Amino acid sequence: MSHSQYKLTYFDARGVAETTRFIFAYAGVPFEDVRIAREDWPAMKASTPFGQLPLLEIDGKMFGQSAAFARLLAKRYGLAGKDEFEQAQVDAIIDYQKDIQAAMAIWWREEDKEKQARLREKFFAEDLQQHLVNLQRQLAASHSEGHFFAASGPSFADFSIASFFFTIQKFYPTVLDNFPQLKAHGERVHNLPGIKEWVDKRPKTEM
CATH class of the missing domain: 3.40.30.10 (Glutaredoxin)
Incomplete structure (x- = not known):
């Protein structure tokens, strides 16, 4: 080709x-x-x-x-989904990641250090936890045995999520410890040929 x-x-x-x-x-x-x-x-x-x-x-x-x-x-x-339904599923994951990043930006861009610390603590203790619950549920429901977000196999949504959490884990190594399927997903993507x-x-x- x-x-x-x-x-x-x-x-x-x-x-x-x-x-x-x-x-x-x-x-x-x-x-x-x-x-x-x-x-x-x-x-x-x-x-x-x-x-x-x-x-x-x-x-x-x-x-x-x-x-x-x-x-x-x-x-x-x-890598966008095998049909229009999978494409919608893949696009939804991409869009949901944007929601997570928007929530992160609230504390990331805060200039007041004390307020930033409070917002960051809330994000990791509450907001991100719910986002991770939602993502892991989507992964489990994909009919790919939890391997990827689309039943047909890897998509650019998998690449995006895996890369995103790779960076977060660099700063917060334990962030996925309570979400073994998401953690395994990231490792799986990073080991693809x-x-x-x-x-x-x-x-x-x-x-």
Whole structure:
């Protein structure tokens, strides 16, 4: 199968670009992984579709919004669900992750350190626990024996969730200890063919 020419541009981080990198790795698709320095970003910001990173160039055509172009690639390479119902299930997981990230942002961006500490404690003690209950329930209900969020196998929703919690566990190692299915899911995704090799060789970054 011939592939388009892909150029992914982001900062030197996993972040919201890592789902796209996982898609390329799992599908065995070559891509250019461009990582720019923070100080170089202001000069190129105006030339991007939404004044944001990451961005993906496909045969020279530029696309913004990581969820949009990850979905495009997932559809190209059979990682978006086998039919419209699975696609809706996969998209729902992606959208639910955005809800979790929005809840995190409330304390992450708080400048008052005492208030941030209170909000962070509440998030991990209450809010995130319910999110994890919901995610683990979705995983168990997927008819894939709890292996992936779609019955037909790995999807970009699995890649996104696994990468997201990989980073959270770097800062809060015990966060999934009471959710063994989710913890096993993350390990399973990181050991998939192609993704394991990518994880072993990718640049080591904090986020």
